Amino acid sequence: MQAFTQHTGIVAPMDRPNVDTDAIIPKQFLKSIKRSGFGPNAFDDWRYLDEGGPDIDNAGRRINPDFILNQPPFDKATILLARENFGCGSSREHAVWALDDFGFRVVIAPSFADIFYNNSFKNGLLPIVLDADVVDELFKRIAEKPGLEISIDLEAQTVSCEGEEIASFEIDAFRKHNMLNGLDDIALTLQHADEIKAYEEKRKQSAPWLF
Amino acid sequence: MSKAKTLYDKLWDDHVVRSEDDGTALLYIDRHLVHEVTSPQAFEGLRLAGRKPWRSSSIVAVPDHNVPTTDRSQGITDPVAKLQVETLDSNCKAFGLTEFTMSDVRQGIVHVIGPEQGATLPGMTVVCGDSHTSTHGAFGALAFGIGTSEVEHVLATQCLMQNKSKNMLVSVDGEVGVGVTAKDIVLAIIGKLGTAGGTGYAIEFGGDAIRALSIEGRMTVCNMAIEAGARAGMVAVDDTTIDYVKGRPYSPTGETLEKAVAYWSTLHSDDGAHFDEVIHINAADIKPQVTWGTSPEMVVDIESRVPNPDDESDRVKADGMRKALAYMGLEAGTPISEIAVDKVFIGSCTNSRIEDLRDAAKIAEGKKVADNIKLAMVVPGSGLVKKQAEEEGLDKIFIEAGFEWREPGCSMCLAMNADRLEAGERCASTSNRNFEGRQGQGGRTHLVSPAMAAAAAIKGHFADATELN
Numbered sequence A: 001m002q003a004f005t006q007h008t009g010i011v012a013p014m015d016r017p018n019v020d021t022d023a024i025i026p027k028q029f030l031k032s033i034k035r036s037g038f039g040p041n042a043f044d045d046w047r048y049l050d051e052g053g054p055d056i057d058n059a060g061r062r063i064n065p066d067f068i069l070n071q072p073p074f075d076k077a078t079i080l081l082a083r084e085n086f087g088c089g090s091s092r093e094h095a096v097w098a099l100d101d102f103g104f105r106v107v108i109a110p111s112f113a114d115i116f117y118n119n120s121f122k123n124g125l126l127p128i129v130l131d132a133d134v135v136d137e138l139f140k141r142i143a144e145k146p147g148l149e150i151s152i153d154l155e156a157q158t159v160s161c162e163g164e165e166i167a168s169f170e171i172d173a174f175r176k177h178n179m180l181n182g183l184d185d186i187a188l189t190l191q192h193a194d195e196i197k198a199y200e201e202k203r204k205q206s207a208p209w210l211f
Numbered sequence B: 001m002s003k004a005k006t007l008y009d010k011l012w013d014d015h016v017v018r019s020e021d022d023g024t025a026l027l028y029i030d031r032h033l034v035h036e037v038t039s040p041q042a043f044e045g046l047r048l049a050g051r052k053p054w055r056s057s058s059i060v061a062v063p064d065h066n067v068p069t070t071d072r073s074q075g076i077t078d079p080v081a082k083l084q085v086e087t088l089d090s091n092c093k094a095f096g097l098t099e100f101t102m103s104d105v106r107q108g109i110v111h112v113i114g115p116e117q118g119a120t121l122p123g124m125t126v127v128c129g130d131s132h133t134s135t136h137g138a139f140g141a142l143a144f145g146i147g148t149s150e151v152e153h154v155l156a157t158q159c160l161m162q163n164k165s166k167n168m169l170v171s172v173d174g175e176v177g178v179g180v181t182a183k184d185i186v187l188a189i190i191g192k193l194g195t196a197g198g199t200g201y202a203i204e205f206g207g208d209a210i211r212a213l214s215i216e217g218r219m220t221v222c223n224m225a226i227e228a229g230a231r232a233g234m235v236a237v238d239d240t241t242i243d244y245v246k247g248r249p250y251s252p253t254g255e256t257l258e259k260a261v262a263y264w265s266t267l268h269s270d271d272g273a274h275f276d277e278v279i280h281i282n283a284a285d286i287k288p289q290v291t292w293g294t295s296p297e298m299v300v301d302i303e304s305r306v307p308n309p310d311d312e313s314d315r316v317k318a319d320g321m322r323k324a325l326a327y328m329g330l331e332a333g334t335p336i337s338e339i340a341v342d343k344v345f346i347g348s349c350t351n352s353r354i355e356d357l358r359d360a361a362k363i364a365e366g367k368k369v370a371d372n373i374k375l376a377m378v379v380p381g382s383g384l385v386k387k388q389a390e391e392e393g394l395d396k397i398f399i400e401a402g403f404e405w406r407e408p409g410c411s412m413c414l415a416m417n418a419d420r421l422e423a424g425e426r427c428a429s430t431s432n433r434n435f436e437g438r439q440g441q442g443g444r445t446h447l448v449s450p451a452m453a454a455a456a457a458i459k460g461h462f463a464d465a466t467e468l469n
Helices: A028-029 A092-101 A115-120 A132-144 A173-181 A186-188 A191-205 B005-011 B039-049 B079-095 B110-116 B131-139 B149-157 B182-193 B215-228 B240-246 B255-263 B315-328 B354-364 B382-393 B394-401 B451-457
Strands: A008-015 A080-082 A105-108 A128-131 A149-153 A157-160 A164-168 B016-019 B025-028 B029-035 B058-063 B127-128 B142-145 B159-162 B166-173 B202-206 B232-234 B277-282 B289-291 B298-302 B341-345 B376-379 B426-427 B445-449
Touching: A028 A092, A028 A105, A080 B354, A105 A132, A115 A128, A115 A149, A115 A173, A115 B131, A115 B149, A128 B079, A132 A164, A149 A191, A149 B142, A186 B149, A186 B159, A191 B016, A191 B025, B005 B142, B005 B232, B029 B110, B029 B149, B029 B354, B039 B079, B039 B149, B110 B127, B110 B131, B110 B215, B110 B382, B127 B149, B131 B142, B131 B215, B131 B232, B131 B240, B142 B232, B149 B159, B149 B255, B149 B298, B166 B182, B182 B215, B182 B289, B182 B298, B182 B451, B202 B215, B215 B232, B240 B255, B341 B354, B341 B451, B354 B382, B354 B394, B382 B394, B382 B426, B426 B451
Parallel strands: A008 A080, A080 A105, A105 A128, B029 B058, B029 B127, B127 B142, B166 B202, B166 B277, B202 B232, B341 B376, B341 B426, B426 B445
Antiparallel strands: A008 A149, A149 A157, A157 A164, B016 B025, B025 B159, B289 B298, B289 B445
16 A cells, blocks of 8 residues: 655545545446556546446547536646545445546545545545535635645644644544555454464354354 | 443454454454455455465355346356456356356345345354445344455455444334335435434444334345445344244254354343434334435435425535436426336345335236336346246236346446446436436436335336335
8 A cells, every 4th residue: 555644735626515436436437357547537427528438438538627627727636625425335446546546645525434434545545534614614715726735744634725734633543554654454464363363263162153 | 240232332342353552453254245346356466465365165256236137148248347257257266265156046136145045144244345235234243345455355364454333223113104115214214314324333223113124124224224324234133033044055053053043142232232323213204215316315205395405504415405406307396206207127235135026016916017117127136036036926927017027136226237227317216326327327316115116117107105006
């Protein structure tokens, strides 16, 4: 996993609640057996006016000029600002891969769906929960000044804008540590292989039908 | 005396291998269900790291999302989908995993076949790279969906790093009216809780109306816990659970069964156990439900009208409602019963089991699908459900009424295969998500129960199935 320490970038405002993972990466792209290459089709139904697919060349498609990520400077955004319940619905990690591949490093929202939130950490995409009124304020500032950059400091757990700290955020200590250091979760767990085996031996006695 | 625990507390405590200082736990996973869409990258990761599955016997694999529901004698025609299903086949073969392949009568939707085979048992932790894994909570199991990185994690270690959720009890008190189904109950719950109301919680569904449900009905309710934001939904074990589980291929027998039953019988919340949140719903108030928008919380009953965003005081919500109405091509104030549909889909991990098909067949029997319906399809949840339905003559009832009778799979619930809506088409669907584009780009989905879907097919518009019957 790529490590995350600090990041500064343009914020793209996506002003709608309940952005689901079907919207982030539509199902026809889930037929891929790879982890990469989803960025060009992130938000495909909203981003293009005609239908896309795994074997359709995006170069020949009609762009939806009204979609925020098609409009400069937001096409260069690396931070996504959204409303409540971002990433709800399907567990597809392809949604995180698509955001990452598009170039996003951070998503800020008042709340996230649990599975999406979890998946983000596995891929070095930082999901930040901020109070709804702070998020609202950020939407307003971006409307006044499109292209506004903000800075995230994971170690300090802060969000800053134009040299001023505007919010701090919560994150589990364990997740923070892994993300700061880009650690491999599986290798970490395998350090406890003996404990897992001991647990299994105990359970084989108490609940043999599980084995 | 030990502290009173909730069902979730018990399931959690029984599976903790170790805990970190911040409360993050290493949780042991008993059953790992695998399908073709979210597993190829996990197997690839495993290979690249030179790792092997920790415990192959915990895995049951099946292709379901991408399989055709029409004649399968020619295999899959879409080369990309075909490669994905073949990749699952070859991964299972290479690692020696149990897989019900496309030609196996036991093949079907992963959340239908797990319980059907007894691969889902009370007290288990069950995971799958699919958000609707919450379905298995109906057995008093801790079951939740995971992403592909976590699929790889479970493959490699049999464990997951998890943070414990909070406890929520949703109690559906009293009895539901005649013809009101599990789907109506869960849609009503989501309407009340909202799609994020359960975020951060594990929900236990209780109350007389839940106790009165069959295990299949409980699966329908737990299936949609994720649509209320909760990764896991569950129902306490009782005789209904144990009777269902006994005698299935993966279930224990003899003395082991007795020992298991003794343990399973403890899988309920203790008196006085603490819930962080308790919601009560009066069962008698629940009428047949129909969603009108693009989020499962946008739901009303069949006697209602499409709501007006102007009546919503929260600006973000009102904007969401306006976007939904525009997408759905609906006007505020329209009676739900006047909304005509183009297609009808009966199937999905929410509603494709034998009782669902019986409910729909009861409405369709001796009637004809309305002229304005372009396609009405029934997609059984598994090969075994299909077989049983055919033994009961349900297939004939559907076919004579004008429905198509298909092969098992996820089908038009998410439209990865050829079963889909065209732009602007409106569908009465027994699935679980009415998101924009879910059933096909530009498609308009209304979530309903199997009986309500059948009623919409017969009438050509939404209608109260309890009156039609």
